[in-house]
Amino acid sequence: MLNKIKIAVFVSGGGTNLQALIDAQKSGIVNNGKIVLVVASNPSAYALTRAKENDIPSCVVQRKAFASQEAYEKALVEVLRENEIELIVLAGFMSILSEGFTSLYPGRILNVHPSLIPSFCGKGYYGLKVHEAALSYGVKVTGATVHYVNEIPDGGEILLQKAVEVKEGDTPEVLQRRVMEQAEWVLLPKGVEMVCEKLQKGR
Ligand code: GAR
Numbered sequence: 001m002l003n004k005i006k007i008a009v010f011v012s013g014g015g016t017n018l019q020a021l022i023d024a025q026k027s028g029i030v031n032n033g034k035i036v037l038v039v040a041s042n043p044s045a046y047a048l049t050r051a052k053e054n055d056i057p058s059c060v061v062q063r064k065a066f067a068s069q070e071a072y073e074k075a076l077v078e079v080l081r082e083n084e085i086e087l088i089v090l091a092g093f094m095s096i097l098s099e100g101f102t103s104l105y106p107g108r109i110l111n112v113h114p115s116l117i118p119s120f121c122g123k124g125y126y127g128l129k130v131h132e133a134a135l136s137y138g139v140k141v142t143g144a145t146v147h148y149v150n151e152i153p154d155g156g157e158i159l160l161q162k163a164v165e166v167k168e169g170d171t172p173e174v175l176q177r178r179v180m181e182q183a184e185w186v187l188l189p190k191g192v193e194m195v196c197e198k199l200q201k202g203r
Helices: 016-027 047-053 069-082 128-137 172-201
Strands: 005-011 033-040 058-060 087-090 109-113 141-148 158-165
Touching: 005 016, 005 047, 005 172, 016 033, 016 047, 016 172, 033 047, 033 069, 033 172, 047 058, 087 172, 109 172, 128 172, 141 172, 158 172
Parallel strands: 005 033, 005 087, 033 058, 087 109
Antiparallel strands: 109 141, 141 158
16 A cells, blocks of 8 residues: 555634544545644634544644735645645635645645535635525525635636535525535545545556
């Protein structure tokens, strides 16, 4: 077995997608990669507790601790280099990354977005807001997308998508949970394994 692809997972909140990745690693669904670092955008992210409980090293890098986006991203790159990270997974990561950062990792940053891109995505569409927008538009089908990350918010090449039904009487919270259970927690580990396999072959 070749050395596993070293993965950093970027988080901001509850970290259920991080949990799905950890579980997928334990069950062997993610096999060509290993989560070696969790990077949180704020110190109160519950995802940090999940990392700790699973003995995964973590750190907090907050945008507000730096004078500029450039300085913030420089700090992120430093921690990624120190840990020899080969793949970055944005799993509910709510901080913006500029082209200065994304261009350093072409084909090596993945994101999960809780809608069927190109619907309800881009600037201002994150977390519950995505599901609020889907409900207020009145779509009958929504879903999740796993895509590569480039300089355009939610604009990188699509890797995987899965549709999820919107039901009568859904609240944003209920819909969010269904999209997570039926799509995100399945697609993200699958996408991560696909990319790890590809990166392994290209070594
Ligand atoms: C997830 O639904 C994720 O797709 C979304 O935030 C939630 C985070 O949940 N991400 C975005 O909206 C990014 N644009 P989690 O912290 O429990 O994984």
